[in-house]
Amino acid sequence: MIKDQKDNLFLLVKSLTKSEKRQFKLYVGRLGVNADSKFLNLFNILDKLQVYDEDFILKHGDIKKQQLANVKAHLYKQILISLKLNPSHQNIRSQIREQLDFASILYHKGLYKQSLKILDKSKEIAIQNEEKNLAYEIVEFEKLIESQYITRSISGRADELTIQAKELSALNVIASKLSNLSLQLYGLFLKTGYARNEAEAEEISTYFYKRLPKYDISKLGFREKLWLNKAYLWYSFLMQDFKNCYKYASKWVELFYDNPNMINLNPVFFLKGNNYLLEALFYVQRRDKFEKCLIRLEDMINSKTFHKDENVEALAFLYLNLNKLNLHFIDGTFDAGLSLIPKIEKELKLYTNRIDEHHTMTFYYKFASLHFGSGNNKECIGYLDKIISNKSLSMREDLLCFSRVLNLVAHYEAGLDYHIETLLKSTYKFLIKMNDLHEVQKEMIKFIKGLQDVFPQDIKKAFIKLRDTLKMYEDHPYERRAFLYLDIISWLESKIENEPVGKIIRDKYLARQDVVN
Template sequence: MSKQLSYQLYHLIKRLTKAEKRHFKLYVKRNSSEKEPIIVKMFDAFDRQNEFDEEKISKVFSDLKPNTLSNHRAHLYEQLLSSIRLLHNHDPSIRIKELISYADVLHNKGLYEQSLIQLSRAKQLASKNKMDILKLEIIELEKKIETRYVTGSTPDRAIELTKESQELRHQFYFSGSWSDLALKLYDYYLKFGPVKGKEQQEQVTSLFIENAPMQENALGGDTIFYYQSYVWYYHIIQNFPLCYKYAKLWCNLFDQNKILLEDEPEMYIRGYHNVLSSLFFCDDVKRFREELRRLEVFVDLRKDSFNENQLIQAFTYLETGKLNLFFLEGKFTEGAKYCDVFENKLKAYESRIDIHRKMVFQYKMASLKFGSGDFHGSLKHLNIIVNNPVSTLKEDIQSYARFLSLIVHYELGNDDLVYFQIKSTYRFMLKLKDFQKVHAAIFKFLRKSIYMDRKSLIPYFKELREELLVVIQDKFERRPMLYLDLVSWLESKIYDRPVEEVIRSKKIDKGA
């Protein structure tokens, strides 16, 4: 048995609901003379496992030859997918494809008029749900029938189909271009994070200009990819007010189109995540609370109708918002306590959340615990990031984690570790070209202070604070300060106050 397909089967079966499992068994047994077909026995063997174990599965079916077992495995996988498709045929895309397949069957039987009726029903459904790719496929099938056979259609039918086809192709050019651009920008962000200087900003701007459609107004605000492209562009170059503007327009597009909202709620949720992220970076606590509440209400009202993918998206972005709110309000102790609750919630979704999102969650929890004074707890989360084997992605988080780890070890008095990590972290950041003035100032301070008496460091803390206040006037130098407020950390040392108390007092002064 192929281990890869066995692994896929295991995860597919574990994702099934009770209703889907029950429907599968009824579906398989409907035409079977066997009391319990072998693929049902195989299904149960996978379903009983709490963790995937290929050897146990093979032992259960040790009487079968490897080729026979492999065939049953492949058959089980296909039958599972067929069963799920039939159970969820209320989904518009599945129903449209089903009608297209009916049209193909009727066409092959020479029943052209009946075939066109099925295609007409499919096209109406595709138009209603704005599924233009499927609509174009339907039109091409209609053209095929109309050009080859006498169907008795209206005299202007050929002109109508040609016009529809041309309009859709025109739309696809622009929506496809915006889609490609959005994907390229997202890929850039995953690899490199936000820009770290003017040279990088010019590089991203060139990427945007070279790949954006020539006629910007053509199908601009009519496609979600248009807003996605602008959201990613402004997020990467750290223009968060404009990022918020386009993220809000993204959400407004769904608010104005209830059919689109029903069909793609995960894209609406993703849009709200970008709204919240922009407000977080703008330090706009009031509007952040309001938008987070709107997202919570939306999810609460619709979660019972969400599929599994939509539930994962809702969990990921709601929890990200909740964690970010602790930073905005300066409530680190409260946030650190919530981390324990959040980690238990995360276990239910852990295998279904991508590694990049997990790393971001770990960094947020590490930062909250650092702010609360729980340095050992912070280090636990930082080590997960630093020891992660996928070191070529989410490089900004990798850098920040190593940098924060230095500060944590300094707080814990692990001077020898600090001395060793200064060198390794320095090399890592140089390799990634992520070495900023903020980092240079901290490295310089740590080198000369790690073996000094901490009580005699007040003048050095003051000196470093003044240096950082000048450095962060440059917007490209502020990024390391988003979660780790180094200025407040230094003030906590200067005035002998907990760092949370220093940050919280600033938030209160701003009305948070």
């Protein structure tokens, strides 16, 4: 039977590079008995298949149906062992753990001095590279050995190890509490988006400060400061405090640039920090700083010193391209932004199994918004339909809500009036169900519904009335969320002034620049 490409073993095989496949075959071929093994034959079949086809495997693989599950499990394990031995997958953490394994072997052979020597060197490396959980594990191992290997210096050594264990434990507890808090806030953001009213803001604030551990900033290392900035960043995002988002994202990113060795040790956190910094700058509409940060990030990613595995490569693609699109939303250069879409769409297919569905839908929303800004309403509707018709997308309710609102506006702009009544009902029903109906959305739906009863000569007055109504919400701490996804006011002004929406946004951007300068 032919299945989709969700079979774990098949996905693992397809993720291998040419050099990794070559190394795997050398690894399993080190013993002659493996040359004709069932798991190696299965590997060769999977490597050639374009989709997972179990019937084809059973027919050509010399494997009985009842054997297939065991052969697949064995092949999966052998591939992972081979990858572990590959130098490209070696890092500080794996090297420290390898030394821990060596020290354990020496300990069990009764070679205490040799074991302690390896542990002492490994501990120093772990602390230097902010691997404090591993460092604590090493100290505990040292304490175990010292309790059995009696020397005249055991008293001083015991005190030294006890103090070290206590300090590392305290820092690990702070890091754990901060990482837990950061993760919980991030999960809350993905599920509900920003605080929608004063009550939610108060609830989030209480939640945050109740769980924020006490700390002395002067005693925190790189790792603890990283989690501290992450926690404050997500708290600021939830509260729609974008200036503080910028503040803590900047601290996060500069922490890496001040400790450049940490960039390749933690490339994912480095990339994420830069993405949040760019997102904050996008929200505060600082194009000058946005462009500088984007160039700085791209230069680092393209540098020879920046290590990229498959995961890092996918994230680099995601963050660079989403922010290249965002650059055109700040200054209203939608037509120029359209040129990015074909290349991004083509490359997006290459990352199908490495970029989650939510981020794929985010790209579609950006594409739709660019087309809307350029007046290509039917193309806009096409991309929005990919989001709206996706029944499996359960995250980021705000993305789903504003896709429907933009879809409604695009249908009106495209003159597809025969769909408006049906769309109004389905959109209103959806937003009520999501408990996400803000005043801005209510006014938009009421306006479009009422347009059918407005005489042609009064349409401009209706646009002006709605613009004036929405202006009241533009700087509202909770209602302004709507304008982050869809610049309704600029669209209304484009209708009032009979100008393209891109020109309206561009003129606003240039006016802001004049004020800054």
